[in-house]
Amino acid sequence: MKLAVALFMMTTFVHARAFSSRAMVAQRHVKIPAPNPLYVIGFVHGCLSELKQLLKNLDVSTDNIVLVGDLVNKGPSSAEVVQFCRLNKIKSVAGNHDMSALKHLKMFDTLAGSKKEKYKWTQQLSLEDVDYLESLPLSITLDGLSCSIVxxxxxxxxxxxxxxxxxxxxxxxxxxxxxxxxxxxxxxxKEKEKAVNWTEVYDGRFGKIIYGHDAKRGLQNKEKTVGLDTGCCYGGRLTAFEVWSGEICGVYAEKVWCEKSKKS
Known part of the structure; x- marks a missing residue:
């Protein structure tokens, strides 16, 4: 009994350490060199097999890879994706699902029902995995190119x-x-005529913006913006964009891992 209590206290301490006084996103905006080639990959959403296959096809160092965030949720292997990216030092910006995972890990013991089921995978994260997620910036600007990833x-x-x-x-x-x-x-x-997609009025003032978070629109390859959310977790594709040449490639999902919601 004493051992069980001690182990419980140790586990609680580890999770408490993971959510110290540090900001959830340690460094919000970073600038990195842009190696040639440099592939920016769309939303993984727990689809580890597809990520591994795409990286195999690209056949480049993980130094030449940046992810657009949303590493987790929806697909089958969220914790494993985080661990894989951390161990391979893959760079990524923070997505809303990554940040939501950190939030719900912190409050996991208070969750119930479908919410607890959705985030039970967070219990597989090591302290190092949590640190990795916390370290993801909001933007990555590519030094030597007029280009940023959000x-x-x-x-x-x-x-x-x-x-x-x-x-x-x-x-x-x-x-x-x-x-x-x-x-x-x-x-x-309520006021449809007053709202437009942000890419329609973006004038290029920050250079080319590579982004995701819009599976309904799918691949959006424009002069000033490139949208890479091609719905891998919904049975679509995991897509990569090479920033120097404009090459686009990808792999098809192994299966439909998650049904689309009206919000997607």
Whole structure:
């Protein structure tokens, strides 16, 4: 009994350590060199087999890989994806699902029902895995290229990438027509003529933006923006974009891992 109590206390201490006074995202905006080639990969969402197959096909060092976030949820192997990315030192920006996983890990003992079932995989994360997720920045700017990687997008007429809020950078889809502020889906449904996709009014002021968080629109390869959410977890593809050449490649999902919701 004493041993069981001690082990429980040790486990609780480890999870408490994982959520110390540090910010959830340690360094919010980073700049890295842009090796040639450099492949940016769309949403993995727990699809480890597809990620491994795509990396095998690309046949480059993991130093030449950046992910667009949402490593976890929906697919079958969320914890394993985090561990794989950490061990292989794969760079990624933070996605809303990654941040949600950290939030629900912290409060796991208070969860119940479907929410607890959804996040039970977080109990497989090591302290090092948690540290990795916490370390993911909101944006990665490529030194030597006029290009930045974010999870969902930016407010088009904002002063700088850094001035964008964490919420906007991980969830934005719609904005006001003047590009000055994000618009929620609920507000957009009430005033459809006043909301547009952020990419439609983005003027390129921060260079090319590579993003995801829009599976309904799928691959969006434009002059100033590239959207890479091609719905691998929904039976679609896991897509990679090579930033120097503009090459696009990918692998098909092994199966439908998750049914699409109306929000997707």
């Amino acid at each position: 999870h969902a997008g930016v407010v088009p007429n904002s002063a700088s990438i850094e001035s964008n809020s964490e919420f906007d950078m991980t969830t934005i889809r719609l904005v006001t027509r003047d590009g000055l502020s994000a618009v929620s889906k609920q507000s957009a449904e």
